Amino acid sequence: MLARHDRNSRFRPISLALPLVAFIVITFLMPLGNMIKESFYDAEVADALPRTIRLLNDWDGVELPAEEVYRAIATEIVVLQENRTIGRIGIRVNRVVSGTRSVWGKTARRIKGIETDDMITAMVGIDERWSDLALWQGIKKAGQRYSAKNYLHAVDLTRGDDGAIVRVDEKQRVYNTLYRRTLYVATAVTLLCLVIGYPIAYAIAHTPPILSKILLLCVLVPFWTSLLARATSWLVLLQSQGVVNDLLVWFGIVPDDGRLSLIRNMTGTLIAMTQNLLPFVVLPTYAVLSSIPPTYMRAAASLGANPVQAFVRVYWPQSLPGAASGCLLVFILSIGFFITPAIVGGTDGQLISNMIDYQINRANNWGLGAAISVIVLLSVLILYVVFDRWVGVDRLKLS
C-alpha cells in the first residue's frame, strides 16, 4: 500500500510533463529522426529501378553491362514513363553524372514497343550515352539506398571514379567556406555580446532599483519585438542613405561621397545579430551578478586588493557561470541564425543555415540539406559537451 503510494507520487510529477513530452516527440524528435534518415538513406532510384540496380550490384563496372541489364532497364523505363516519374529519376542520376538528364526522356519516348534480341544496340541507337560507362556507374551509385554522398558533398568532398575520396573542384567548394564563416560570425558575435553585455549586466545589478528596472526594460523591449521587424529596421538605419550614415556625414566623421556600407554585408550581419542576441548574455549574467554578495568585494578591499585586483581575482571568477552560459547560448543561437543574415547579410553575410534553407526550399535537395543540418547539430552537441567538461553545465544559471 505504502509502496504503491510511493510509486504513484514519484510518477505524478512526470505525468504533468507528458503533454510536453508528446509535443517534443511529435514536433521535434520525429522530424529530426526523419531528417537524419534523409541525409544518408535515399530509396527513390532503388525503388524505381529495382531489377536494374540488383543486377548492377553484381556488375564489375569495368566493361559495359550485359544484355540482361539493358533489358531490365528498358522494361523499367517503360513503367516509369507510364507513371510519369521518369523525369525525377533523370534528375537524381543527373546529380551524380551531370549532363545525362535528357537521356531518360529521349529513351522513354522511343523505347516502348521495341522487341529485339539485342537491346544494347537498340538503346545505344536511341542515345549514344547508353554506351558510356560513367552513366551506368552513375545509375549504380544513385541506386544505393544507404550512402555517405550527402555528407561528403556537405564538406566539399566527393568520390573519384576509382572510389577514393577526393576534394571537389576548387570552383565548387562552397560549404567549407560557409562553415568557417558561420564559426567566425558566431565567435565574433559572442565576443561582442560579452564585451557589450557584461557591463550592462553589471550596471543593472549595481544601480538603485528604479534605474536598474529601466535598464532592464531597455534590454527586454527589443527582445520582445519581432525579429523580422528588428532586422528590417536595421536596413533603414544602416543603409547608405540611412540614419547612421547621415549622422556620420553630418558630424563630418565620413565624407558624403565616402558613406560606409554597413548593410547587406558581413558588417550588417554582425551588427544586427549582436543586437538580437545581446539579451541572452545580459540576462543570465545579471542573474549571477546580482547573487554575488557585496561582502566579497568588501572582504577583498579589507585584505588590501585595489578595485582592479578585487574585480579580476574575486568578482570576475564568480560571475563566470553567468557570462559563460550567456556566451554558450549566443554561440549556439548564432550558429543556427537564419532570418537576420538572410535580410541584412547580402551575399558575403550569408551563413550555413541560409544554405540549408536554399537546399531544402529551392534546390529541392533534402538529402544534402539534411546532411548539413546533422553536421551543424553534431558540432553544437560537441561544443556543449566540451563546455560541460570545462565549466559544468549544472553550474550554469540561465536566468
Next chain:
Amino acid sequence: MHTDEIVQISDSGSHPHIEFEHVYKSYDNETQVVCDLNLKIEENEFLTLLGPSGSGKTTCLMLLAGFEPISSGSIKIFGQPIQDILPHKRNIGMVFQNYALFPHMSVGKNLEFPLEVRGVNKSQREEQVRRALELVQLGGFENRRPSQLSGGQQQRVAIARALVYEPSIVLMDEPLGALDRRLREEMQYEIRRLHQQLEVTMIYVTHDQQEAMVLSDRVAVFQDGLVQQIASPETLYEEPGRVFVSSFIGDNNVLFGVVKEIEDNEICHVDLDGDNRVQALAVTHHNPGDEVWLTIRPERVSIRPEKDVYTNDFLASVNDVVFMGDHLRLNVTTCGIRDFIIKIPNIVGHGGVLPGDEIRIGWAALDCRAIAREPEIVIQNKKEIQQNEEKFIS
C-alpha cells in the same frame, strides 16, 4: 601597484591606537545612525561593541574599515586621521559575519590573496599561510575548498585570513552569529586565546552579551547610535550606569519608585507603588521626590532569608518555577510587581519551592541600584535606522 601602497601608520608614542572623535554618521541626512561617538582604544586592547540590532555598532566598524564615509568628526590611528585613506590601503584585518571566504579559491589561495596583493614572494607566502593555518589549528587544510569545510572551520579560515598579513587592527563583525551554541562558545575561547597570543588590537561587534563578557577587555554598550556605557565586563555587570545597560547585560529586575529620603548621600529609601519601601544604593545623585529606577539582579535575591538579615524583606507568591540545570528560575509576584525574577543556585537544600507557594524574599540594599530616570532619548525614525543598517549588512 606601487602607486597604491598600503599605508602603515606606526605608534608615535603619545596617542591611543584608535580614536573616534565626535563621529556622526547618517545615511539620509535625517537620522543619525551613529551620534557623537567618542572612543579611545588602546594598543592590544580587545573592545566589544555590544548592542541590539540597529544600534549603530556595525556601522562604526564599517566607518573604521572605510566602507562607509563618516558624516562628520574624525577617526584617527595613532593620532593620524584616516578618513582620506581608501579601504584597501588601511591595512586592517576584517572578519565578516558570513565569513566571505572566496568560494572559487582553495583555503590556501584565500589566505595567500592578501599576501599576493602585497607583493610577498611565493615561498614566504606559503610559509605565512602555513603558520596562520596552524594558529587556528587547521594545519594542512590548504587545498580544501571553503565549501568542503564545516561552519566552525570556515570561521577559523576567515580569522586566519584576517591575521595572515599581520595587521595591527582586526575587526570582527558578529563572526560567530551563524554558528550553533556549542561551537560558538568554543570559538569564543579560541578568539580569546588568539588575542592573548598575538599583539593585535581587536574590535568585535556582537549582540550577544555573554560573548562580550568572555572576550573583552572593555565593552561599549550601544543603543540608538549612542554609547550608553563603556567599561570592563565586570563593571558593566556590577555597576551599570543606565537602566538599558543593566537590563541588556544579564537579567535584571527593574522597579519604579519615588525617592523619600537619603542617608549619607548613599542609601536612599524609595517608595514603590503601594506601601512598600525599598532601600537602595544611590548610583546617581537624587533628591527626595525624584522618580528613580531600581535594578536588582535575580541572583542577588535570597529566598527564605533568616530574619533581620536584609533591610529589604518582602512576601512573594510564586507563579512559576523553571529548572535550568545549574540554577532554578523563579517567577514571583512581590510588592505588587508581576514577573519578578529570582535565580537560586541548584545546590543541596535549595528547598522545594512550588508554584503557588507564599515565600519570604530579601536582598541587600547595596545590591539594589537606584538610577535616575533618564530623559527619553528621542529618535523619531528608529525603525528607519534599523532598516538602513539591515540593508547595509545584507
